[in-house]
Structure formats: structure tokens, C-alpha cells
Amino acid sequence: MGLRQGAPPRRRGADPRGGASARRPPESAGVAPRRAAVAALVAVLGGGEGIDGALAEASEGLADRDRALARAITTVALRRLGSIRALLGRRLERGYPRKCGSLEPILVTAAAQILYLDVPDHAVVDIAVSLAKADRNAAPFAGLVNAVLRRLPRGGDEAEGDPLAHDTPAWLATRWTGAYGADEARAIAAAHRHEAGLDLSVVGDAAAWAEQLDAVVLPLGPPAATTTVRLRDSRPVVALPGFDEGRWWVQDAAAALPARLLGVSAGERVADLCAAPGGKTAQLVAAGAHVVAVDRSPERMGRLAANMERLGLAPEQVVADVLALETDPFDAILLDAPCSATGTIRRHPDVAWVKRPGDIASLVELQGRLLDKAVSLLRPGGRLVYSTCSLEPEEGEGQIEALLARAPGLERLPIAADELGALAGAITPRGDVRTLPSMLPDAEPRLSGLDGFFMARLQRAG
Numbered sequence: 001m002g003l004r005q006g007a008p009p010r011r012r013g014a015d016p017r018g019g020a021s022a023r024r025p026p027e028s029a030g031v032a033p034r035r036a037a038v039a040a041l042v043a044v045l046g047g048g049e050g051i052d053g054a055l056a057e058a059s060e061g062l063a064d065r066d067r068a069l070a071r072a073i074t075t076v077a078l079r080r081l082g083s084i085r086a087l088l089g090r091r092l093e094r095g096y097p098r099k100c101g102s103l104e105p106i107l108v109t110a111a112a113q114i115l116y117l118d119v120p121d122h123a124v125v126d127i128a129v130s131l132a133k134a135d136r137n138a139a140p141f142a143g144l145v146n147a148v149l150r151r152l153p154r155g156g157d158e159a160e161g162d163p164l165a166h167d168t169p170a171w172l173a174t175r176w177t178g179a180y181g182a183d184e185a186r187a188i189a190a191a192h193r194h195e196a197g198l199d200l201s202v203v204g205d206a207a208a209w210a211e212q213l214d215a216v217v218l219p220l221g222p223p224a225a226t227t228t229v230r231l232r233d234s235r236p237v238v239a240l241p242g243f244d245e246g247r248w249w250v251q252d253a254a255a256a257l258p259a260r261l262l263g264v265s266a267g268e269r270v271a272d273l274c275a276a277p278g279g280k281t282a283q284l285v286a287a288g289a290h291v292v293a294v295d296r297s298p299e300r301m302g303r304l305a306a307n308m309e310r311l312g313l314a315p316e317q318v319v320a321d322v323l324a325l326e327t328d329p330f331d332a333i334l335l336d337a338p339c340s341a342t343g344t345i346r347r348h349p350d351v352a353w354v355k356r357p358g359d360i361a362s363l364v365e366l367q368g369r370l371l372d373k374a375v376s377l378l379r380p381g382g383r384l385v386y387s388t389c390s391l392e393p394e395e396g397e398g399q400i401e402a403l404l405a406r407a408p409g410l411e412r413l414p415i416a417a418d419e420l421g422a423l424a425g426a427i428t429p430r431g432d433v434r435t436l437p438s439m440l441p442d443a444e445p446r447l448s449g450l451d452g453f454f455m456a457r458l459q460r461a462g
């Protein structure tokens with residue numbers, strides 16, 4: 001397929017980032033962001049890169065507006081990839097030619113705009129044709145690009161399709177249907193079609209912040225040091241009131257639950273293992289605990305340090321592999337383990353197409369070892385919250401059942417309905433929490449849903 005083999009459409013001698021080049025005439029407006037979207041899609045689907053890194057590289061040198069357009073195109077192309085491929089496939093009677101360069105990513109990104117973005121169709125088609133002409137291997141098919149794109153439907157059932165069958169890789173659709181049933185799996189896939197709203201964890205008077213930020217307070221449990229508010233519309237984060245003063249940070253509603261459920265009190269010695277970039281660390285410090293934040297990634301710990309500086313918070317910061325950590329025991333530990341991140345597909349649609357079934361088994365093995373280490377670092381009577389932003393039961397429910405079976409001195413501290421407010425329905429029969437992107441429904445998609453997370457609370461015998 002073109003996406004695996006094709007290179008981004010770059011002309012010999014041309015500036016690959018779409019900037020001004022002495023050797024070619026200036027290109028028409030709007031080409032550079034589309035070229036960047038094609039390159040980013042190739043990097044994600046062909047190179048397994050994350051969307052943020054792929055876009056950062058592909059958009060280098062572009063103006064902010066063009067960067068935003070490249071991001072919008074790439075994101076929607078990944079969100080609706082299955083539907084787009086099916087629609088294109090029906091119009092390519094003989095499939096993709098054998099050696100066609102970037103033909104497929106050019107068609108996919110153009111179709112994403114025609115079908116799902118509010119941009120003029122004629123410009124999209126013209127630019128797609130010019131991108132094809134600029135790629136030696138795709139150039140013979142420039143006429144095909146024009147014909148296929150002009151035959152795409154504008155809206156209607158064909159463009160919508162079934163979110164589970166079309167826009168979810170088959171192996172994930174099978175997993176979610178097995179874990180949650182066909183209806184819930186379809187609801188999860190439908191939630192993935194919408195851009196996630198922006199949630200902030202605010203310190204102090206949540207109602208006052210909600211008013212100032214034009215947001216709603218999410219009723220997710222009793223008052224705590226921090227509260228989640230959800231913005232009614234999309235705005236640049238750095239321009240919002242309170243950013244410079246460090247009074248809040250971006251954190252999905254589900255991601256804010258594990259630190260709340262640990263229930264730390266002022267003065268407790270608490271470890272945040274796998275802490276970076278620090279959303280949960282900030283909550284624990286804001287609650288008054290003495291926090292030791294540990295992560296093995298120096299780059300991610302750099303981001304944690306910058307975040308803590310903006311927020312005026314001062315946890316102890318340790319760059320280390322948790323598995324090699326030697327320290328005095330803790331009163332409480334949060335282990336937000338590395339995982340497949342399939343619960344974050346609303347925000348990161350690349351995850352659905354970049355992860356492979358084999359990734360889960362190796363993560364499960366690492367999570368088990370991190371759990372054993374975390375238990376060994378608890379004082380007698382100490383509490384542990386384990387969380388993952390994964391929809392896969394092996395990384396959540398299965399992990400905790402296995403731990404309880406092999407660690408007799410450990411018991412579950414079940415989560416009670418009044419701890420979760422409007423999310424009480426996310427509590428499992430065993431007293432853990434399983435959030436799904438289909439929860440917290442609202443007529444307005446931006447105000448709906450939350451990341452898919454698993455969390456469990458445990459206590460070491462006293």
C-alpha cells in the first residue's frame with residue numbers, strides 16, 4: 001500500500017518544508033499545510049511515529065495557521081481512516097497501482113478535508129493534484145486523483161458508516177467487543193470520532209474558575225484540593241486566565257481520578273511512580289502531601305520540572321527506573337503505569353493505528369513488575385492506587401486480580417459511589433473503576449466523554 005512504501009511528495013531541489021525556495025516558483029497558498037499533512041500521515045502509518053512528533057517535523061517552518069490546518073487534516077484523516085479507505089476503495093476499481101509513491105496519503109488527506117472538514121472542495125482537489133504531480137511516482141496518476149476526489153460523496157450515510165466496523169482496527173474492535181459487548185464497543189468507537197473537549201484541574205474555588213473560563217464544573221465526587229472543569233469551547237490554553245499564574249493545568253477528567261482516590265493527607269510521604277509529565281504529581285502536592293515524583297525519562301522529567309515551576313509546586317524529583325529504586329517506605333503510592341494508551345484515542349487517534357497486538361503482552365509484563373516493586377515500597381498499612389489509560393482488561397482488571405493472587409498481604413480498598421459522583425456507574429462489581437470514552441454523555445460532543453482509564457485501590461496489611 002502507498003502509505004507503507006510512499007515517501008512524502010518532495011520535489012527534487014525543493015524545500016521539503018514548503019518554504020520559499022530559490023529553485024522553484026512560489027507555490028500557491030494552501031499547498032504547504034497539505035504537504036505537511038501528507039508527510040505526517042506517512043510518518044505515522046508508515047513509520048509508526050506518534051502524531052505530535054510527526055507533525056512537529058512535517059510542519060517545521062510553517063506559520064501557526066498552516067500548522068493548525070496540517071494538524072486538523074492529519075487528525076481527522078486518522079480518526080476516520082477506515083471510512084476514508086473504504087470510500088476511496090470503492091472508487092478505485094483496480095486498487096492502488098503498484099508503484100504510485102504518495103498517491104494513497106494524498107488521496108486520504110484530501111478525502112479527509114472534503115468529507116469531514118469545512119474547506120472549499122475545489123481548492124482541495126486542485127492542491128491534491130498538484131501534490132501528486134510533484135511526486136515522480138504519483139505524477140502519472142494525477143488524473144486519477146482528480147477523478148476519484150470529484151466522485152466522493154458530500155456528507156450522507158456513506159461518509160458516516162459504522163464507527164466500529166470502519167474506523168477501528170479489527171483487532172481492537174474484536175477486543176472491545178469481547179470485553180464490553182457489541183453495543184458498548186460501538187459507543188466507544190463512536191466517541192472516538194469526536195475531538196475531545198478540554199478539561200482543566202483547577203486549584204481553589206471551582207465555580208469561580210468555571211465562570212471565569214466559560215467552563216462547567218464536572219460533579220465527580222466530594223470537594224477536593226483540585227476539581228475538574230470542562231471548557232465549553234476550544235481556545236488556546238496559554239491565553240486562558242490563570243495560565244500564567246499557574247492556577248490550573250490541562251488534565252482529562254478520568255486522568256484526575258487516580259490521585260483523588262489515593263486520598264492523601266497533609267504531611268503524608270507519597271510516591272508518584274511513573275510521574276511525568278506530572279498532572280497527578282501536581283494534584284498530590286496540591287493536596288498537601290510530601291511527594292516524591294519518579295520517572296525514568298529525563299526528557300519527560302524536564303517537562304515535569306517546567307510544569308511544576310509554572311504551578312509553583314515543589315515535589316522531590318527523581319529521574320530513575322522504578323524497578324531499581326531503593327528508598328524508605330511510603331505512606332501511599334500512585335502507580336500510573338506505562339500502557340497501550342488505547343483509552344486516549346479521542347485525543348491521540350494515531351494510537352489506534354500505531355499500536356500492535358504484540359505491544360500489549362510486553363506492557364502487561366512490565367506493569368506486573370512495576371506493581372510488585374510498588375507493593376514492596378509501601379509501609380505496612382500503606383495505600384496504593386494503580387492506574388492505566390488503557391481499555392484493555394489485561395492492563396487493568398487482569399493485572400489487579402493477578403497481583404492479589406500472588407501478594408497475600410494486600411487487600412482491595414473498594415471505591416464507593418459517593419467518591420465518584422456522576423461517574424458512580426464506572427465502579428466495577430469488585431470495587432475498581434473502569435471509565436470509557438462513551439461515559440458522561442452530553443448533547444454537545446465537546447462536552448461529552450472522558451478518557452478510558454482503569455484504576456484500583458489497594459492496602460498493604462498493617
Ligand SMILES: C[S@@+](CC[C@H](N)C(=O)[O-])C[C@H]1O[C@@H](n2cnc3c(N)ncnc32)[C@H](O)[C@@H]1O
Pocket residue numbers: 255273274275276277278279280281294295296297300320321322323336337338339
Ligand atoms: C502513563 S505515563 C505517566 C503519566 C503521568 N503519571 C501523568 O499523570 O502526567 C507513564 C510514564 O512511565 C514512565 N516509565 C515507564 N517505565 C518506567 C520505569 N521502569 N521506571 C520509571 N518510569 C517509567 C514513562 O517514562 C512515562 O513517563
